[in-house]
Amino acid sequence: MTAQTAWVKSERQAERERLRRKRSIRSSSIATTSTVLLIVLLVWVFTNSPGWPRVQETFFNPEQFVKALPDVLSGFLLNIKIFLIAEPLILIVGLLVALARNLKAPAFFPLRALAVAYTDVFRGVPTILVIYLVGFGLPALGLQGMPTDLATLGVIALTLSYGAYVAEVFRAGIDSVHPSQWAAARSLGLSHGRTMRYVVVPQAARRVVPPLLNDFVSLQKDTALVATIGPLEALRQAQIHAASTFNYTPYLAAALLFILLTIPMARFTDYLAARSQRRRGQ
């Protein structure tokens, strides 16, 4: 029973690969055709509906679009700013709260109770109410050093609201690390804190990246809720334009900008998910 030392592709294998290539070309052309058909069908259904001309005029008016875009875009920069500042703050709050909920020592009971109360309250209250309460309530206290800038108040409100969600995501991640990892770390003499820091949280963080990014996609569009307390962000700018012309196309411009921001994030999430899948497959 002798075997070749190096692989020389057989005629049969070459034929098999040719066949596979042919099949993959066929399946991608089927995918393209069915996608195009679906889009054509959807466009046809919408543009042939009886109210289409009016909808087109109110929502898809190119003239209004061009007129509103610069203002909406400049407002959108504020959304991005709010988002970029809120995101790291949320991560910190979320992780701290999750860690506080995992403190087992009796002395830490108040901290643990506070963390539980925080997540219960802020996950329960609708984000828009939190924004009202913080936006109008905090400055009304008249405390010294309390920020009065509306965007800053918006960041605080979003951080409070999203911090509670993210804390739960982190906690789920921490709980999902197998107890054997705790046993191994503690057996080496690592304290609770060190076990968390060097063994559990690094594993948990990798696992929760996809759900975290999902929350951040959601945060990106919820920055528009800050409009309710007044700062001139994208939605507010669109509202101003719409109010003067009774045309809703500026909202469409704002929606487009939000989509443009969330799509790369969504693809990045997909990429990370695919990567971890590949790693597990090996």
Place this chain on the structure above:
Amino acid sequence: MSLLSIEGVWKNYHGSSVLRGVDLSVEAHEVVCLIGASGSGKSTLLRCVNLLETVDDGVIYLDGDEITDVRVDVDQARRRMGIVFQAFNLFPHMTVLDNITLAPRKVHKVGRGQAEEEARELLARFGLADKAGAYPDRLSGGQQQRVAIIRALATRPSLMLLDEVTSALDPALVKEVLEIIRELKAGGMTMILTTHEMGFCREIADTVCFLDGGVLLERGTPEQIFTDPREPRTREFLRSVLDSRRL
């Protein structure tokens, strides 16, 4: 005609070849035992037969049909064989009974009543009648592996592939799993198994194949392989196993 015929199978991973042109044929009712060091390609060969891995060259015929054909329906081909893994791979969210009846019910369209009756019969035959409603994590390793074997049997395969089925078990539990395999052989089941249990291999195999670096180096009866191996590599391997007192 052989039940299973493997011809010139190659499998490459990341530029290195795990299987290097393996030929092997298995007759109906034959028990073939693959031996060899870790990484010699035994498990990969089983996974190729079950089409869990796509071969990079060569052909595999099952009952005369080429199952490595690109056009072949993989699910259809797999229905004709059962595979049992080293780590059991039971579904943790299902009871023993549901684990066993899943494929008969969903793939082979057997009614729930009949599937469960057959499953209970199999469980009774292998001494697990009282475990039908239990979840896998309530069972010992030996019991889990017996359930895994029953799960594979429940689809009435014509070929069973057993991949190191006792390697994850402690010695006290190995016996009950080996007992099942003996019963299967007595019932005329065609099997290919990889194992480190040389004593068992010698007892149960009709044919022993020694794999080394992805090459099927030597094939013979258990008597011949274990008492008079022709290849120096086979002798070396058997001696190292003997040294670790697993023979």
